[in-house]
Amino acid sequence: MKENNIVYAITEEDVQHEAIEQIGRKLNEEEMLLFTKRLHYGIGENMLFIWSAVFEEFKK
Numbered sequence: 001m002k003e004n005n006i007v008y009a010i011t012e013e014d015v016q017h018e019a020i021e022q023i024g025r026k027l028n029e030e031e032m033l034l035f036t037k038r039l040h041y042g043i044g045e046n047m048l049f050i051w052s053a054v055f056e057e058f059k060k
Helices: 012-023 029-059
Strands: none
Touching (some): 012 029
């Protein structure tokens, strides 16, 4: 494995596709900025919990 491989990524295309599925349209620039801000916050708040849970599975 390479040291700097991306493990998980969400592209703007992914977000826009999901927006169409969820709300029936693409997000505008302002909405995209807000989405990105909220996503960063949500991931940051939960990342330690997620990592701990995943690594706990490896201990079994």
